[in-house]
Amino acid sequence: MKASQTELLTLFKQAFEGIGFDAGRYESAADMVVWAEMHGLDVFARLPAKLDRLSESSAPLIEKPSSAGGDLMFDAGDKSALACGELICNAVFASAVNRGICSATISRIYDRQLMTKKIVDCCARGAHCLSYWQDADEPGLVHAITSDAGAQYPQISSYQCQAEVEPQALYLVCAMDPEGTREYALAHCSFINKNPLKRIEPNELSAAFQQSLSNGIEITDTLWDRLRCMANNVLVESTEQSRKGAGA
Amino acid sequence: MTDALATQPTILPMRSPEVVMDLKRLGSMHQTRLSFMRALMRRVMSQQWQFTPVLVELDDQGFGTVIYRIEANENTYSFVAFADYLADEDRNDRVIADKWDVTMALCIGDVSADQLADMRTNVPKQEAGRCRSNTIVLSRGNKSSRNFNYVVDELAAGRQPSMQYLANVGYLYRTTAVYGSGKFGMADWAKVSSQCAEFAHPFAAEMLCCYMLRHFSVQQAEHLARIKSPDTAVPMQDEVKRYLGIGNSTGLGMAPYLIRHPQLISQWVLTRERAIATVVQQGEVNPASVHKFQAIMAKAAQHFAETTVPDPVQVARNKCLQKELVEIQSWIKKWNCDAASWSQLTQHLAENCSLETQELINSVLLEVFPDLVDACEQYGCVDENHQLSAEMSRAELKQLIETRYGWALDIDFSNHDCNHYFWYRSEEKMEPRLGERFAEPGADKEMPLTIARLVRQCYDCLLADMEELDEAEPVAYFLLRHPGMASIVKRIQTMSQECYGDIRANLADKEMLPLDLLRCKLSFFGVSKFDPKSKLWVRNTMFQGAPILSDIGKPFADDWYFPVAGEPGAT
Numbered sequence: 001m002k003a004s005q006t007e008l009l010t011l012f013k014q015a016f017e018g019i020g021f022d023a024g025r026y027e028s029a030a031d032m033v034v035w036a037e038m039h040g041l042d043v044f045a046r047l048p049a050k051l052d053r054l055s056e057s058s059a060p061l062i063e064k065p066s067s068a069g070g071d072l073m074f075d076a077g078d079k080s081a082l083a084c085g086e087l088i089c090n091a092v093f094a095s096a097v098n099r100g101i102c103s104a105t106i107s108r109i110y111d112r113q114l115m116t117k118k119i120v121d122c123c124a125r126g127a128h129c130l131s132y133w134q135d136a137d138e139p140g141l142v143h144a145i146t147s148d149a150g151a152q153y154p155q156i157s158s159y160q161c162q163a164e165v166e167p168q169a170l171y172l173v174c175a176m177d178p179e180g181t182r183e184y185a186l187a188h189c190s191f192i193n194k195n196p197l198k199r200i201e202p203n204e205l206s207a208a209f210q211q212s213l214s215n216g217i218e219i220t221d222t223l224w225d226r227l228r229c230m231a232n233n234v235l236v237e238s239t240e241q242s243r244k245g246a247g248a
Numbered sequence: 249m250t251d252a253l254a255t256q257p258t259i260l261p262m263r264s265p266e267v268v269m270d271l272k273r274l275g276s277m278h279q280t281r282l283s284f285m286r287a288l289m290r291r292v293m294s295q296q297w298q299f300t301p302v303l304v305e306l307d308d309q310g311f312g313t314v315i316y317r318i319e320a321n322e323n324t325y326s327f328v329a330f331a332d333y334l335a336d337e338d339r340n341d342r343v344i345a346d347k348w349d350v351t352m353a354l355c356i357g358d359v360s361a362d363q364l365a366d367m368r369t370n371v372p373k374q375e376a377g378r379c380r381s382n383t384i385v386l387s388r389g390n391k392s393s394r395n396f397n398y399v400v401d402e403l404a405a406g407r408q409p410s411m412q413y414l415a416n417v418g419y420l421y422r423t424t425a426v427y428g429s430g431k432f433g434m435a436d437w438a439k440v441s442s443q444c445a446e447f448a449h450p451f452a453a454e455m456l457c458c459y460m461l462r463h464f465s466v467q468q469a470e471h472l473a474r475i476k477s478p479d480t481a482v483p484m485q486d487e488v489k490r491y492l493g494i495g496n497s498t499g500l501g502m503a504p505y506l507i508r509h510p511q512l513i514s515q516w517v518l519t520r521e522r523a524i525a526t527v528v529q530q531g532e533v534n535p536a537s538v539h540k541f542q543a544i545m546a547k548a549a550q551h552f553a554e555t556t557v558p559d560p561v562q563v564a565r566n567k568c569l570q571k572e573l574v575e576i577q578s579w580i581k582k583w584n585c586d587a588a589s590w591s592q593l594t595q596h597l598a599e600n601c602s603l604e605t606q607e608l609i610n611s612v613l614l615e616v617f618p619d620l621v622d623a624c625e626q627y628g629c630v631d632e633n634h635q636l637s638a639e640m641s642r643a644e645l646k647q648l649i650e651t652r653y654g655w656a657l658d659i660d661f662s663n664h665d666c667n668h669y670f671w672y673r674s675e676e677k678m679e680p681r682l683g684e685r686f687a688e689p690g691a692d693k694e695m696p697l698t699i700a701r702l703v704r705q706c707y708d709c710l711l712a713d714m715e716e717l718d719e720a721e722p723v724a725y726f727l728l729r730h731p732g733m734a735s736i737v738k739r740i741q742t743m744s745q746e747c748y749g750d751i752r753a754n755l756a757d758k759e760m761l762p763l764d765l766l767r768c769k770l771s772f773f774g775v776s777k778f779d780p781k782s783k784l785w786v787r788n789t790m791f792q793g794a795p796i797l798s799d800i801g802k803p804f805a806d807d808w809y810f811p812v813a814g815e816p817g818a819t
Contacts, residue, residue: 002381005438006430023696024727024734087728090638094722097639125635213439216381235675236683236690242674245681245688246342247499247784 001224002216008034011227018233019055021083028086028118035117037217039153040200040208043114044223050111051226054080065091065104072102076109081170084109089118089172096127096174103173103184105166112170116145119172120154123147127174129154130181132189134165142191148178153202161191260525261591262747266655268521271753275764276603278611279809281618282520282625283774286806288455289794290622291446293804295321299463299797306331308475310468313368315359316460320446325384326359327460328352330372331468339390341424341497344676346376348388350421350464354457356382356435356444374425375677379433384440384447385457386432389421389465392495396420396469399484403473406480408488411813415554418777418792418811420465422495426454441629450516450627451773455790462494462791486796491811493792496775499785500680503765504671506751507697511630511742514749516772521748523624524610528590531617535585542577544612544810549573551810557779565604572605615809634738638724645723645737646710649703652744655752656700657707667701668758670694682762682784698756702736709733776811 003011012030021029036043065072072095076084088106095102112133119129132144142163147154165171171188175181185192236242267273279286291297303315316327329352338347351372359367363380370377374388395417402409428451430436440447447453466489473481506513531537552566552573579596590613597606614621640648650657659666670691674681685691696702709730723741727734743749751768753760763783770778775788793811795804 001378002433004381004430004433005436007433022732022734023736024731024738027735084731087724087731087734090636090724091722091728094638094724098722121635125638213436214381214443216433232675234673234693235678236672236681236693238674238676241688242681242683242690243344243676245683245784246344246674246679247782 001219001221003219003224004216005034005038005213008037008217008219011224011231014231014234015227016054016082016230018230024086025083029082032082032085032114032117034217035120036114038209038212039116039205040212041113041116041156044219047223048226050080050082051230053110054082055230070103072104074104074106074109076106078108078168079110081109081111081114085111085115085118086121089115089122092172092174093122093125093127096176100177101173101175101180101184103171106170106172107166108168109170110168113143115170115172116154116156119145120147120152122174123149123151123154126150127176128178128181129175130173130185130189130192131170132163132165133170134163134167136167141197144189144192146181146192149176151202153205155202156200156205157192157196158198159191159194160197161194163189163191260522261529262521262525265748265750266752268517269748269750269752271751271760271764271768273603273607274751274768275761276607277768277771278608279771279774279776280520280523280611280614281621281806281809282523282614283772284449284451285455285459285774285791285794286809287449287625287627288452288459289791289808290804290806291321291449291452292456293795293800293806296801297321297446299460299800302326304467306468306471309333310472310475313364314464314467315364316463317358318456322445323443324357325444325446326355326357327457328355328359328364328367328371329461329464330368331464332372334390336393339393341390341422343425343499343501343679345424346374348372348374348424349391350461351386351388352457352461352464353379353383353387354385354453354460355380356384375427375432377432379431381433381435381439383434384444384453385426385428386434387423387426387454387457387461389423389461389494391421392417392419396465399469400472400476403470403484404477404481406477406482408482408485411488411491414488414491415813416556417495418491418789419462419493419495420469421461422497422787423458423461423790424497425501426457428454448629450512455773458494458496458790459794462492462794463797465494466492486798487814489796490793490799490808491813493776493789493794493811496770496788496790497781497785498766498770498788500682500762500766502769503762504680504695504697506765506769507699507755509632510739510749511632511746513751514743514746515627515630517748519624519627520772523614523621526620526624527613527617528594530620531590531613533583533585533588533590537616538580538583538585541612541616542580544615545573545577545609547812548608548612548810550812551776554813555777557777559780562778562780565602568602569604569608572601573608576601576605576609611809615807618806634735634742636723636727636734636738637741638722640723640741641720642710642713642717642723642726643719645726645740646707646714646719648740648744649707649710653700653703653707653740653750656703656754659700659704659754659757661701661704665758666754667756669756669760671697671755685756696735698754699736699739699750700754701756703740706730706733706736706740 013026016026016029065074092102092104126149142159144157145154173184298319300317302317306312311331314329318325331350334349399409670685672690777789779787793808
């Protein structure tokens with residue numbers, strides 16, 4: 001079936017609220033998933049497994065990051081970016097505003113690709129961003145997101161290389177000056193100057209979004225029903241008394 | 249000296265948010281010429297939209313399908329309505345109903361046979377159906393049976409319905425829900441606002457759908473009159489058609505919207521307040537403008553005299569309004585135009601009149617100076633993204649709350665009465681409802697609509713952290729410790745950039761009247777004749793007095809405010 005952006009955002013918010021996310025997190029998690037799907041990143045297909053994991057654990061409380069050699073170190077505690085991605089991005093961005101640049105390592109974080117929307121938000125607020133990670137089931141393949149301040153869409157690339165990347169970690173750099181991310185890339189991510197195996201350009205993301213907006217977003221009945229089931233947890237049983245609370 | 253003054257920017261005497269965003273005042277507002285219905289009709293009339301019936305298949309009982317092709321300024325749309333049998337006992341205005349007299353949709357472009365078949369299956373199901381992405385409005389309505397049958401009988405007998413009879417209930421159908429903005433698979437607002445220029449205005453498509461139901465209601469009544477008595481039936485006269493509006497029932501479902509879209513509300517209120525301030529400052533006081541003011545006041549007084557509602561509170565408010573209108577007319581008569589100003593009037597109102605009257609006079613004033621007011625109609629698209637200012641320090645955030653949300657901090661939430669209600673979604677069609685916190689289950693699933701309490705909780709968290717942490721710490725770090733505060737912090741920071749937007753009331757308070765929220769939004773829509781059925785829902789009338797389709801292309805005075813009952817045949 002096809003659904004609209006508004007209806008998916010509403011459903012995802014209620015579904016995430018239904019599994020215990022608080023107000024800030026269910027809004028941000030819904031935003032991350034729907035943005036990725038509307039921009040052609042095909043996350044709905046892999047979502048059931050992510051929802052299983054989310055349903056089984058409570059949202060993490062991210063401790064104030066430790067600092068190592070100027071880098072911020074976060075430990076997401078084997079949790080999804082949906083539960084903590086925005087909080088971490090905001091902390092890195094705030095540090096970048098104060099210092100000019102901030103690099104962070106976020107350990108033990110799942111669903112790293114879904115961070116894309118929050119990285120785009122940092123760019124909208126004036127930061128130049130670089131992020132990369134490696135998936136455990138794809139050794140030798142590094143995924144990177146790069147975007148300049150003010151850009152509406154990032155460039156998403158995948159590189160074949162043997163970079164020294166901590167498994168299940170996501171590296172995020174925010175700089176208030178474009179030289180900041182360039183210098184960081186030169187020092188730490190030489191793969192960025194190589195030819196990527198695959199690249200999604202900003203115009204492709206934009207086209208996918210327009211397509212989704214115009215024609216609706218495909219979602220399987222199974223996923224839809226699952227989300228509705230999660231969302232039902234926020235609904236209150238209807239009784240004669242409650243009907244009076246609607247003017248009956 | 250004169251040149252220097254001329255180059256100084258004009259500072260409009262805008263009312264403060266403290267005054268305007270008070271819930272009692274918001275619940276006393278009336279339609280204005282900036283209301284969405286009025287603005288829509290101006291566009292329809294000035295751009296001469298064309299409405300063509302492309303399918304009218306109604307059987308002898310008035311059931312069937314009607315399609316209108318609407319050629320608007322730049323695009324073509326289709327209005328599709330399905331009229332079905334509905335037993336009297338199934339006629340229910342509540343959201344939880346599942347059958348209606350008529351169901352309808354507004355679509356982009358022409359409707360193919362394939363889509364029509366799809367719509368025939370889905371549109372009558374309303375919330376339980378699915379719409380295609382070229383659908384922009386989904387709605388339904390029920391007959392006002394007594395009125396509808398009376399009108400059919402009169403037309404069938406060769407008579408026009410009595411205007412005095414229609415003054416009591418000025419419509420044949422009531423809409424009970426109007427959905428847009430991406431619901432049930434429909435086009436998102438982002439699509440509508442970017443691809444449908446005619447509807448890139450607040451609720452414009454939804455208003456047009458209601459307007460078309462008004463047209464259909466007359467069409468169906470005339471059709472049934474002809475079936476009933478082919479030899480004697482007469483068509484309805486245009487004066488009667490104009491006086492018929494479309495009814496509307498609005499319940500709590502409208503309330504959360506006002507809380508969740510504060511930037512949008514800020515824009516609506518700002519547009520209205522800017523217009524009022526412009527008129528008060530720049531509107532010339534002369535015999536012509538005073539005469540026009542008095543004439544509109546007289547029409548308004550008659551309109552309210554003809555407004556009959558059973559609710560004793562509204563009756564008292566309307567009576568007080570009429571009494572105060574008479575007093576103001578007397579007071580104005582003493583004016584010396586050379587020395588008077590409209591600000592004197594507003595000052596006099598603030599000191600002597602009810603909120604209901606103050607806001608009505610604001611509406612009247614806007615009618616006196618259309619040229620000044622219509623230039624203020626700038627409901628551009630609002631980016632409703634609440635973005636966090638992550639780098640703001642905790643001390644700055646605390647200061648911001650104290651400066652902008654003092655009204656919220658003044659509420660004592662340790663008092664049970666201040667926590668009396670909670671808002672929640674029912675499992676019945678996810679209908680928003682209001683529960684009594686200390687008497688009903690479900691408070692653990694409360695919707696976050698009580699902004700004042702959320703602000704208070706955030707403020708308390710900030711104070712607690714201040715005792716042991718550096719107050720220069722960025723808000724982003726505060727949120728790592730208090731992730732549940734992210735949403736309210738974003739709202740506080742975002743709304744600090746806006747003039748209006750946050751309604752200054754505790755929505756959990758025992759004395760809070762949800763009706764005030766509904767009336768506020770309905771006044772922006774442009775409805776009239778508020779008829780409260782409880783403190784939770786209200787009936788009202790849309791488009792009463794508005795031009796009819798056959799008026800398009802004729803001179804349009806845009807003076808259909810405060811409609812009054814004339815006699816058929818009168819000019």
